[in-house]
Amino acid sequence: MSDHKPSGITRWIFTTNHKDIGTLYLWFAFIMFFVGGSMAMVIRAELLQPGMQVVDPLFFNSMTTMHGLIMVFGAVMPAMVGFANWMVPMMIGAPDMALPRMNNWSFWILPFAGTMLVSTLFMEGGGPAFGWTFYAPLSTTFAPQSTDFFIFAVHLLGFSSIMGAINIIATILNMRAPGMTLMKMPLFVWTWLITAFLLIAVMPVLAGAVTMMLTDRNFGTSFFDAAGGGDPVLFQHVFWFFGHPEVYIMILPSFGIVSQIIPTFARKQLFGYASMVYATAAIAFLSFIVWAHHMFTVGMPVAGELYFTYATVMIAVPTAVKVFNWTATMWKGSMTFETPMLWAVGFVFLFTVGGFTGLMMGVAPADFQYHDTYFIVAHFHYVLVPGAVFAIIGGIYYWIPKWTGNMYDEKLGKLHFWLSAISVNILFFPQHFIGLAGMPRRIPDYAVQFSEFNFMSSIGGFVFGATQLLFLYIVIKCIRGGEKATDQVWDNPEGLEWTIPSPAPYHTFETAPQIK
Amino acid sequence: MPASKITKKLSSLICMALVLIPGLAFADYELNLTESVTALGKEIYDLHMLVLIICTVVCVAVFAVIIYSLINHRKSKGAKPATFHESATVEFIWTVIPFIILVIIAVPATKVLLKIEDASNPDLTIKATGWQWKWEYEYLDNGVHFFSNLDKASNDARQLGSKTDPRTVPNYLLDVDNPIVVPVNKKVRILTTANDVIHAWWVPELAVKRDAIPGFINESWFKAEKTGVYRGQCAELCGKDHGFMPIVVNVVSDSEYNDWVASQKKAMAAAKASAGKTWSKADLMKRGEEVYNASCAACHQANGQGIPGVFPGIAGSKVATGPVEGHIDIVINGKPGTAMQAFGTQLSPADSAAVITFQRNAFGNNTGDVVQPSQISR
Ligand SMILES: [Cu+2]
Numbered sequence: 038m039s040d041h042k043p044s045g046i047t048r049w050i051f052t053t054n055h056k057d058i059g060t061l062y063l064w065f066a067f068i069m070f071f072v073g074g075s076m077a078m079v080i081r082a083e084l085l086q087p088g089m090q091v092v093d094p095l096f097f098n099s100m101t102t103m104h105g106l107i108m109v110f111g112a113v114m115p116a117m118v119g120f121a122n123w124m125v126p127m128m129i130g131a132p133d134m135a136l137p138r139m140n141n142w143s144f145w146i147l148p149f150a151g152t153m154l155v156s157t158l159f160m161e162g163g164g165p166a167f168g169w170t171f172y173a174p175l176s177t178t179f180a181p182q183s184t185d186f187f188i189f190a191v192h193l194l195g196f197s198s199i200m201g202a203i204n205i206i207a208t209i210l211n212m213r214a215p216g217m218t219l220m221k222m223p224l225f226v227w228t229w230l231i232t233a234f235l236l237i238a239v240m241p242v243l244a245g246a247v248t249m250m251l252t253d254r255n256f257g258t259s260f261f262d263a264a265g266g267g268d269p270v271l272f273q274h275v276f277w278f279f280g281h282p283e284v285y286i287m288i289l290p291s292f293g294i295v296s297q298i299i300p301t302f303a304r305k306q307l308f309g310y311a312s313m314v315y316a317t318a319a320i321a322f323l324s325f326i327v328w329a330h331h332m333f334t335v336g337m338p339v340a341g342e343l344y345f346t347y348a349t350v351m352i353a354v355p356t357a358v359k360v361f362n363w364t365a366t367m368w369k370g371s372m373t374f375e376t377p378m379l380w381a382v383g384f385v386f387l388f389t390v391g392g393f394t395g396l397m398m399g400v401a402p403a404d405f406q407y408h409d410t411y412f413i414v415a416h417f418h419y420v421l422v423p424g425a426v427f428a429i430i431g432g433i434y435y436w437i438p439k440w441t442g443n444m445y446d447e448k449l450g451k452l453h454f455w456l457s458a459i460s461v462n463i464l465f466f467p468q469h470f471i472g473l474a475g476m477p478r479r480i481p482d483y484a485v486q487f488s489e490f491n492f493m494s495s496i497g498g499f500v501f502g503a504t505q506l507l508f509l510y511i512v513i514k515c516i517r518g519g520e521k522a523t524d525q526v527w528d529n530p531e532g533l534e535w536t537i538p539s540p541a542p543y544h545t546f547e548t549a550p551q552i553k
Numbered sequence: 554m555p556a557s558k559i560t561k562k563l564s565s566l567i568c569m570a571l572v573l574i575p576g577l578a579f580a581d582y583e584l585n586l587t588e589s590v591t592a593l594g595k596e597i598y599d600l601h602m603l604v605l606i607i608c609t610v611v612c613v614a615v616f617a618v619i620i621y622s623l624i625n626h627r628k629s630k631g632a633k634p635a636t637f638h639e640s641a642t643v644e645f646i647w648t649v650i651p652f653i654i655l656v657i658i659a660v661p662a663t664k665v666l667l668k669i670e671d672a673s674n675p676d677l678t679i680k681a682t683g684w685q686w687k688w689e690y691e692y693l694d695n696g697v698h699f700f701s702n703l704d705k706a707s708n709d710a711r712q713l714g715s716k717t718d719p720r721t722v723p724n725y726l727l728d729v730d731n732p733i734v735v736p737v738n739k740k741v742r743i744l745t746t747a748n749d750v751i752h753a754w755w756v757p758e759l760a761v762k763r764d765a766i767p768g769f770i771n772e773s774w775f776k777a778e779k780t781g782v783y784r785g786q787c788a789e790l791c792g793k794d795h796g797f798m799p800i801v802v803n804v805v806s807d808s809e810y811n812d813w814v815a816s817q818k819k820a821m822a823a824a825k826a827s828a829g830k831t832w833s834k835a836d837l838m839k840r841g842e843e844v845y846n847a848s849c850a851a852c853h854q855a856n857g858q859g860i861p862g863v864f865p866g867i868a869g870s871k872v873a874t875g876p877v878e879g880h881i882d883i884v885i886n887g888k889p890g891t892a893m894q895a896f897g898t899q900l901s902p903a904d905s906a907a908v909i910t911f912q913r914n915a916f917g918n919n920t921g922d923v924v925q926p927s928q929i930s931r
Contacts, residue, residue, distance in 0.1 A: 087719040087720070087725065088710065088711065088715070088717075088718070088719045089711055089712065089713040089714075089715070090713075090714075092713075093713050094793045094794060094795075094796065094797075095793045095860065095863065098790070098792075098793065098795070160862070161861055161862030162860075162861070162862025162863045163862070163863065166792070166793070167790065167792075168790045172750075172751055172789075172790070174749070174750050174751075174767065175750040175751065175790065175791065175792060178749075178750075178890055178891075179685075179749065179750050179792060179892055181862060181863055182862060262768075263766075263767055263768020263769060264767075264768060268768075268769075269751060269766055269767060269768070269769075270766060270769070303626075303634065304628070304634040305634040305635060305636075305638070306636075306638035307638065308637070308638050308639070309638070309639060309640075309643075309644055310638070310639070311639075312644045334753060334762050334763055334764045334788075335764045335766065335771075336763065336764060336766070336769070336771035336772075339666065339667065339670040342666055342670070343663060343666060346659070346662060346663075346666070347659060350655045350658065350659065351655065353651055353655060354648060354651045354652055354655070357647065357648075357651040358644070358647060358648055360615065361615075361647045364615065364618055364619050364622070365643070366638075367619065367622045367623070367626065368618070368622050368626065368635075369622075369626055369632070369634070369635035369637075370622075370626050370632070370634050370635070371626065371627070371628045371632045371633055371634040372622075372623065372626055372627045372628060372632070373627065373628045373629070374627075382619075382623065385619065386616065386619070389612060389615065389616075390612070393608040393609075393611075393612055394608075396604070396608060397601070397604050397605065397608060400600065400604055400658060400662045401662065401666050402597050402600055402662055402665040402666045402669055403597060403600050403601045403604060403662075405597070405669065405760070405761075405762050406586060406587075406597060406601065406757065406760065406762065408753075408762060408788065409753060409755075409762075409788040409789055409790075410788070470582070470583065470584045470585075471583075473583075473584070473585055473586045473587070474583035474584075474585075474586075474587060475587050475757040475785070475786075477755070477786050477787070477788045477796070478790075479790045479795060479796075480786075480795060480796030481796050482711055482719075482726060482796050482797075483726065483796070484724070484725055484726045484727050485719055485720050485725050486583065488720075489582060490582070
């Protein structure tokens with residue numbers, strides 16, 4: 038079997054190879070992670086102490102806005118698609134993605150969309166400064182000119198996501214090796230299958246929201262303007278109908294990655310495979326019917342508030358099942374703690390913290406007090422940073438020996454984990470306290486009683502940010518050399534990806550493997 | 554370096570961090586939800602505590618199991634992996650238990666929510682309108698009406714590059730020029746709406762947070778049981794100065810409240826009477842500068858240059874150097890579809906005349922024009 042691969046820049050521009058495209062997605066996500074992260078450093082520098090020292094309030098708002106947008110659409114989502122590209126074909130015994138040319142296009146839209154989004158910061162009037170949730174009318178009548186570019190960038194990102202999702206569904210449903218029944222698929226494949234359906238369902242809704250914004254801004258419509266018969270709250274309903282499934286789009290593949298890592302290092306099969314699949318599907322379904330819990334204070338009828346409270350807290354059930362299953366997988370295992378396992382265990386602990394604050398916020402009467410405070414900021418950062426981002430980093434450590442053929446530096450990997458795990462808690466845990474004590478989110482300056490915890494949080498933030506440069510070093514070092522990885526890499530792991538050589542050849546499974 | 558050594562080094566690092574960081578600070582480590590001065594707020598607090606305690610207990614229990622497993626079920630301790638990987642009974646149990654816990658939470662949550670949403674039969678109704686970036690209050694029962702801005706000391710200290718240490722400003726960012734005053738032990742209904750973008754009216758100690766939405770009116774209520782000054786902030790991102798539009802509620806005895814209403818009415822009558830008075834240019838300029846800094850500088854900037862692409866400048870602008878009538882019109886009636894507000898309802902005729910005079914003669918706009926309060930028609 039020849040393993041011909043093209044060389045030079047055209048290899049990357051014209052590639053239809055799932056491994057190349059996976060690599061491109063992951064590098065794009067990595068770069069955006071640092072772009073969005075440096076904006077977070079600006080935010081934390083301004084909030085280091087009370088008073089305005091670093092930036093003006095308008096620029097501060099565009100930093101919080103762009104940080105959120107870039108981390109969600111530029112870092113976490115593309116990283117997950119990168120994993121899907123690399124791993125889904127290898128896990129189901131397929132030679133490539135089902136639609137390789139579309140695959141190329143769905144990636145290559147991203148750098149243009151990302152550049153357009155970031156370029157708004159340099160336009161007259163500044164970049165979008167209305168929060169990543171871009172509520173109308175702040176994002177329509179009262180927004181800078183650059184907002185139209187932001188709208189176009191969101192459209193492009195949506196195209197990319199929808200095409201990526203179609204490709205993943207087509208691959209999983211059509212290209213499985215003989216004998217690979219749905220209920221034999223690795224959990225990572227399952228979580229991505231469900232995530233892809235979520236993407237197809239909600240990205241068009243987001244496109245609808247920004248299109249209505251576009252016409253409100255430029256063509257005289259009044260979807261979100263009460264003076265013309267519209268309703269600003271309509272925007273929030275449409276946005277969160279997209280936005281709530283969106284948070285699961287970011288977390289479900291993380292569940293998948295962690296469910297691959299833990300069994301390997303516990304040397305024990307995943308506990309409750311079937312219930313994990315059903316729990317994932319249940320979470321996905323519930324994610325469509327709880328959106329208004331993000332907007333309890335808009336003045337809904339009391340029946341609506343009760344319904345959204347009950348439906349929201351229900352999500353705790355399948356989520357709890359997942360955490361219990363991971364625990365039972367570790368229970369009576371024979372555990373070792375290589376770097377990927379550290380990140381996965383860190384995920385289980387800290388995601389659970391974020392899950393519990395989520396449950397607290399689902400209770401409407403209490404949420405009236407939490408809403409739009411730093412308590413919320415702490416909650417969603419716990420599920421997204423030591424949640425999704427930890428899973429992504431753990432996944433990279435887990436599979437990078439397969440991708441590069443080299444082992445990463447284990448000592449540095451562990452150091453990276455411990456520095457991150459400690460600093461991320463110094464960064465986000467105090468935000469629970471200042472939120473409960475009454476500090477609103479999205480403010481560039483605060484009353485002096487919040488000084489101490491903000492100072493702590495900023496220090497944690499700087500350490501966490503700097504630590505990620507160590508990760509960049511570890512990844513580059515691993516690509517350039519290191520101890521040769523075996524085909525199995527780990528101690529008897531389960532899955533087809535461990536049956537092929539390391540590094541994975543350019544073309545794999547050209548003849549489909551037989552699954553017993 | 555073996556893992557245990559790394560762990561040791563790191564744990565000493567954590568200890569150092571824990572000692573150092575609080576060492577730099579001196580005060581205030583408020584950890585929990587703000588306690589309320591209303592009966593309903595206390596119920597919300599109790600509900601918060603119930604959910605928090607349940608979450609903490611479950612969390613500690615789960616973590617204890619995981620930590621036990623992490624310590625004992627490791628290969629280095631010779632643990633052999635078990636082979637179990639499924640149990641319908643166990644799955645059933647840990648699906649049902651969370652469900653039962655949720656029902657325990659849902660029952661009190663429903664009770665409290667129904668009370669929150671019952672704003673009927675108020676003793677007093679105040680309409681709070683959010684503006685970029687101030688609050689307007691109208692007492693619907695007695696006609697008292699005023700605007701409430703961030704107080705001057707905080708506003709000066711919060712400017713980028715100001716030399717003032719916020720710690721020296723009393724109630725930094727939480728003080729206003731005109732607080733609202735309400736009587737104690739009376740059910741006060743707050744109607745919230747907005748003039749431009751969405752804001753949210755929030756006072757933690759009164760346990761009220763409600764969005765103020767342009768074109769819509771929301772209602773909420775509180776009944777403060779203790780006199781005192783309660784402070785809050787706008788909670789919904791509303792643009793550049795979202796962080797700088799606080800809310801101050803002064804809860805007083807009945808008689809103090811009545812005195813306050815009388816004095817407010819007197820002040821409003823006096824402002825009306827002054828509309829016919831003729832002012833000297835120097836007085837107009839002096840008053841105009843004060844009004845400009847309080848009402849215009851947030852957008853048009855203290856130096857009159859505006860922010861390119863966002864807010865136009867006053868210096869050399871066509872409006873401020875063109876015909877007086879056009880200038881008066883845009884200040885009084887605003888410019889629909891933009892951030893330029895109608896100041897006719899916010900400023901007295903005297904203040905409007907003063908600020909227009911100031912704008913036409915400051916920042917190099919040396920038109921020499923003098924605008925008198927009598928020229929301002931509503
Ligand atoms: Cu506001």
